[in-house]
Amino acid sequence: MIRKKVKLAYITNDSSRKANYKKRKKGLMRKMSELSTLCGISACAIMYSPYESQPEVWPSRIGFQQVLSKFKMIPEMEERKNLVNQESFLSQRIVKVVEQLRKDYKDKREKEMTQVMFNNIYDKWVVHGESSSSLSMVALPSMMMVMPKVILRTGTEDIMQLDVKKMDPMKRQQWIMELMNNNNNNNNNPQTHVGGEEMMFQFDDNINPNNGH
């Protein structure tokens, strides 16, 4: 039982690596829990490995779903039908953006992490339902990228509301899978790169500008 001093390098032996991962994951989760308990801080950890289909997450979803429940009241005002055009446009915009994104996914590791990150965020914060899939998370980056410029641009007094009762989770899932299934066109076109600053929110007026405390 002579124990070697750990060499900080990728463990090439498959079974050793897996065993190492299992042990260290457990230890890390415990450390996470201890830190949170001892110091009363909020923390979160996500680990994604080929050994498990679902990512390992700390803490359990329970804590986060308390927060989630506070967001559930959003759809309470609705019943408006005249937004179909806007929604159609935006939906299509999302589709295009997601397709664009898909083409530039090259690094599988990074891609998986993308999915995992957003899958977890999504599961915790947005949807709490049976139909969450890790695949679906590819859509979220695009949403988070597109929404700031599509949505948060101006501010008028006109309030319009939505009918959210029409939603169909089944078709949503199909759509997401469609986007995911033909993957890796692998064109890394540098001309498509645009600096990040343009992608931030904009609000032209209607908001008191003297509040940047």
Add this chain to the structure above:
Amino acid sequence: MIRKKVKLAYITNDSSRKANYKKRKKGLMRKMSELSTLCGISACAIMYSPYESQPEVWPSRIGFQQVLSKFKMIPEMEERKNLVNQESFLSQRIVKVVEQLRKDYKDKREKEMTQVMFNNIYDKWVVHGESSSSLSMVALPSMMMVMPKVILRTGTEDIMQLDVKKMDPMKRQQWIMELMNNNNNNNNNPQTHVGGEEMMFQFDDNINPNNGH
């Protein structure tokens, strides 16, 4: 230098708790790094404490920004101006929803975690700029909640594009702060609660439904 066995409970002594946090955070970061290196897995950790204004994140943003850079090509197609109305509506919708959400924020710990989680996700995945603020993240949960029903509803062939060059990060920040500053109306109205299933995506057609592999 007698060392007590750690009792797994909140450390009431302020300085001890902080010292403990500092040490354990460092250890946890190292463990995270080791696990990632040794086992070649993707992982992420976020710790939010009152001792630091910015949350502690592993890994550094660098790794994630490699992924982020792949999203930066999104604005490459643009120059369309006839979307002002849609954007105005949606912007206002967001404002309303954020206000609604703000009223139901009661638990400060959870609220802070909300901000932290989204702040980190946002910093890593969406914006890579100087003007990111943890305050701004209150807007993101609302976006992620609203977008699925506002946006991803139908699918037509009509593609419209946006002019993203007009954006003004300064005003965005002011708006976000405006939303944040008058906080805690504290009405926990149960009638505003709506089940989560209605909030999922919907795509009515245009997507091959035979692909739910």
Add this chain to the structure above:
DNA sequence: CCCCCTATTTATAACTC
């Protein structure tokens, strides 16, 4: 605040079943 020191606890590499 930060790093350092050291006794001690804790995590875990290598091994066995």
Add this chain to the structure above:
DNA sequence: TGAGTTATAAATAGGGG
């Protein structure tokens, strides 16, 4: 393959500078 065992490496509590 996974769950125990044990000796050793690593982390860290308490204290000092």
